Amino acid sequence: MLIRKATSQDIDAISALFFDTVTAINKKDYTPEQITVWSASSQKIDMWAERIATQHFFVAILNQQIVGFSSLSYEGYLDFMYIHKDFQGQGMASALLFTLKNLAKQLNIRHIWADVSITAQPFFLKKDFVIRKITNKEVKGIIFENAIMDFFEKL
Numbered sequence: 001m002l003i004r005k006a007t008s009q010d011i012d013a014i015s016a017l018f019f020d021t022v023t024a025i026n027k028k029d030y031t032p033e034q035i036t037v038w039s040a041s042s043q044k045i046d047m048w049a050e051r052i053a054t055q056h057f058f059v060a061i062l063n064q065q066i067v068g069f070s071s072l073s074y075e076g077y078l079d080f081m082y083i084h085k086d087f088q089g090q091g092m093a094s095a096l097l098f099t100l101k102n103l104a105k106q107l108n109i110r111h112i113w114a115d116v117s118i119t120a121q122p123f124f125l126k127k128d129f130v131i132r133k134i135t136n137k138e139v140k141g142i143i144f145e146n147a148i149m150d151f152f153e154k155l
């Protein structure tokens with residue numbers, strides 16, 4: 001498996017992976033209405049282009065296929081962590097997070113935080129993130145219960 005920076009050429013694959021993961025994996029923790037609203041974000045091509053251009057945005061590649069992606073803002077906000085529905089539980093997210101944490105260390109970013117889905121909270125808890133607070137985020141009139149989670153690099 002290889003991890004590299006994402007480019008605008010990757011947008012179609014990222015968008016498809018996001019849609020498939022939300023509809024196949026997150027659906028066990030959310031209502032059909034929530035999944036419809038959430039998965040529709042996959043179509044925001046300008047949003048993907050903007051995030052790839054303005055964040056540290058990485059893709060994980062296996063046999064020339066994008067099997068996961070993750071991004072970190074310049075301030076330390078972990079914006080995305082999505083693994084392909086067919087490659088869950090194989091250490092892909094661990095590898096991406098390792099890359100982000102190493103980069104953060106190099107950039108002297110000691111605090112990483114994320115707005116984490118119900119689905120991903122056990123993963124982030126395993127990776128030494130702690131829950132700061134539970135939030136009710138509204139998207140298109142639909143409420144999502146998420147957790148703001150923090151990771152602090154030890155000095």
Ligand SMILES: CC(C)(COP(=O)(O)OP(=O)(O)OC[C@H]1O[C@@H](n2cnc3c(N)ncnc32)[C@H](O)[C@@H]1OP(=O)(O)O)[C@@H](O)C(=O)NCCC(=O)NCCS
Pocket residue numbers: 021022025026080081082083084087088089090091092093094095115116117119120121122123126
């Ligand atoms: C959460 C997610 C990113 C984890 O990716 P992954 O590649 O399957 O995670 P890994 O294989 O690297 O798992 C690392 C560890 O976390 C644990 N873990 C991962 N997901 C877990 C879950 N849902 N419940 C319990 N443990 C979990 C694994 O068992 C593993 O533990 P181990 O090191 O003791 O073996 C993935 O399930 C996903 O894409 N979820 C849907 C998208 C999503 O909600 N993203 C976050 C948006 S905020």
